[in-house]
Amino acid sequence: MMVRRILVLLVLSMQVLSAQAKKPAKPPKQRELKPGFTMFGVDQDIEMGKAAIKEIEPTVTILDDPAMTAYIKRLGDTITSKIPNPPFPFTYKMVNDPQINAFCVPGGFVYVNTGILINAENESQVIGVMGHEIGHAILRHSANQMSKGMLLQGLATAGAMVGEMKGGVAGMAAQIGSGLGAQLAMMKFSRNHEKDADAFGARLMSQAGYNPIEIARFFEKMQQMAGGKQGGGVAGWMSSHPDPGSRSQLIEQEILAMPRATYGADTGDFARFKAAAARVVPAKPKVAPGGGQGTPAPDSTSVKGFSYFRGQTFEISYPKGWQAQGNPEADSLTVAPAEGVKQSGQSVAVGLGVIVSRYKSASGKGDLTRDTQALIQETVKGNQGMNQTQAPANRTIDGQPALLTMFTSPSPLERGNEMDLLVTIQRPDGLLYLVLICPESQWKNAEPVFDQIIGSIKLAK
Numbered sequence: 001m002m003v004r005r006i007l008v009l010l011v012l013s014m015q016v017l018s019a020q021a022k023k024p025a026k027p028p029k030q031r032e033l034k035p036g037f038t039m040f041g042v043d044q045d046i047e048m049g050k051a052a053i054k055e056i057e058p059t060v061t062i063l064d065d066p067a068m069t070a071y072i073k074r075l076g077d078t079i080t081s082k083i084p085n086p087p088f089p090f091t092y093k094m095v096n097d098p099q100i101n102a103f104c105v106p107g108g109f110v111y112v113n114t115g116i117l118i119n120a121e122n123e124s125q126v127i128g129v130m131g132h133e134i135g136h137a138i139l140r141h142s143a144n145q146m147s148k149g150m151l152l153q154g155l156a157t158a159g160a161m162v163g164e165m166k167g168g169v170a171g172m173a174a175q176i177g178s179g180l181g182a183q184l185a186m187m188k189f190s191r192n193h194e195k196d197a198d199a200f201g202a203r204l205m206s207q208a209g210y211n212p213i214e215i216a217r218f219f220e221k222m223q224q225m226a227g228g229k230q231g232g233g234v235a236g237w238m239s240s241h242p243d244p245g246s247r248s249q250l251i252e253q254e255i256l257a258m259p260r261a262t263y264g265a266d267t268g269d270f271a272r273f274k275a276a277a278a279r280v281v282p283a284k285p286k287v288a289p290g291g292g293q294g295t296p297a298p299d300s301t302s303v304k305g306f307s308y309f310r311g312q313t314f315e316i317s318y319p320k321g322w323q324a325q326g327n328p329e330a331d332s333l334t335v336a337p338a339e340g341v342k343q344s345g346q347s348v349a350v351g352l353g354v355i356v357s358r359y360k361s362a363s364g365k366g367d368l369t370r371d372t373q374a375l376i377q378e379t380v381k382g383n384q385g386m387n388q389t390q391a392p393a394n395r396t397i398d399g400q401p402a403l404l405t406m407f408t409s410p411s412p413l414e415r416g417n418e419m420d421l422l423v424t425i426q427r428p429d430g431l432l433y434l435v436l437i438c439p440e441s442q443w444k445n446a447e448p449v450f451d452q453i454i455g456s457i458k459l460a461k
């Protein structure tokens with residue numbers, strides 16, 4: 001896609017610059033772990049975790065083997081005892097599934113597949129996987145992702161465009177806790193989150209007396225398995241944790257920066273439980289989570305090269321590869337390529353992408369011209385440097401009257417302005433609106449893509 005290619009070039013040229021700035025032969029340095037910004041308290045992590053569990057557990061088979069579960073808990077307790085002031089207690093369950101996978105739900109709920117025990121070569125490797133997952137929970141990556149997602153929904157980009165978000169942040173968090181649990185809690189982490197979890201896990205391993213090099217070896221083993229005949233068993237963790245090669249490198253860097261240690265911790269029980277896990281008759285796979293309303297359905301594309309999203313009152317297609325953050329309850333969606341989003345400090349801004357949301361009319365009855373004017377006023381007031389550059393133009397979208405209004409505002413991606421195309425569509429109680437955003441310099445390339453996105457809209461009748 002043209003839009004993407006240009007941005008990739010931009011990113012590449014930035015990398016060239018930073019490569020030139022690099023100084024040679026630095027001593028090994030530990031990765032700095034910064035907990036990301038979140039809008040939630042730790043209590044809300046636990047609430048969200050509990051809500052997520054309700055959705056996740058029916059989709060897996062929890063292993064009923066008290067001895068094996070106690071062994072995993074013992075390993076977990078060994079490493080979490082090295083965390084100063086853990087913000088929540090950790091609980092452990094085993095999942096009867098021979099795939100290599102483990103996850104930790106926000107709030108400290110750890111799940112380990114039998115496949116981890118079956119495929120690990122020693123206790124250190126099991127500890128390593130668990131330490132990584134515990135790292136995601138302690139560093140509160142889900143809360144960070146969700147907060148960013150909420151900002152993407154409009155809080156940062158258009159403070160005023162939040163007509164639907166009555167109750168503010170607290171209200172949103174409550175909504176997330178009650179409905180969207182699994183989807184939001186289990187969304188993919190960013191590369192930086194994965195690196196932080198790797199570094200965190202490696203340090204815990206070392207502190208607990210396990211050699212962190214073993215988690216790097218486990219990554220390499222997974223990579224070999226993925227390349228060989230046994231590929232199927234690796235799908236779980238590998239699909240959410242790509243690029244084992246560079247991850248081993250990061251672990252090796254971490255080890256170089258660690259104080260010297262001897263690694264003698266081992267319960268001596270690994271071989272017994274590995275054998276027991278291999279004897280467990282695998283449970284039949286259950287229905288995977290997601291796939292419901294509001295879930296991006298990546299393969300049910302209605303347009304070639306496009307993915308598809310269904311909200312409560314609309315359907316829309318967007319370029320494959322763009323990341324979607326949908327909130328079916330607010331009937332809203334933000335889609336953007338990874339390079340189209342810029343985080344600075346506590347705010348996230350979309351510099352290339354599309355925001356879809358609802359605007360409720362003050363009177364409760366939709367009036368396209370009046371509601372569009374009201375939305376424009378709020379938007380311009382809430383976004384410094386934003387200017388309307390054209391009068392609204394009429395159009396029909398899926399049989400409904402609509403208005404297209406063009407704005408410019410400072411771009412978060414590059415020096416200069418972006419163009420913001422506001423599309424407002426009349427609905428019985430207000431507006432469905434889209435903001436299509438792109439740096440001014442790329443607009444000509446983005447326009448055909450945006451046309452396709454607008455043309456794909458289907459409204460609930």
Ligand SMILES: [Zn+2]
Nearest residue numbers: 136194197241
């Ligand atoms: Zn991870």
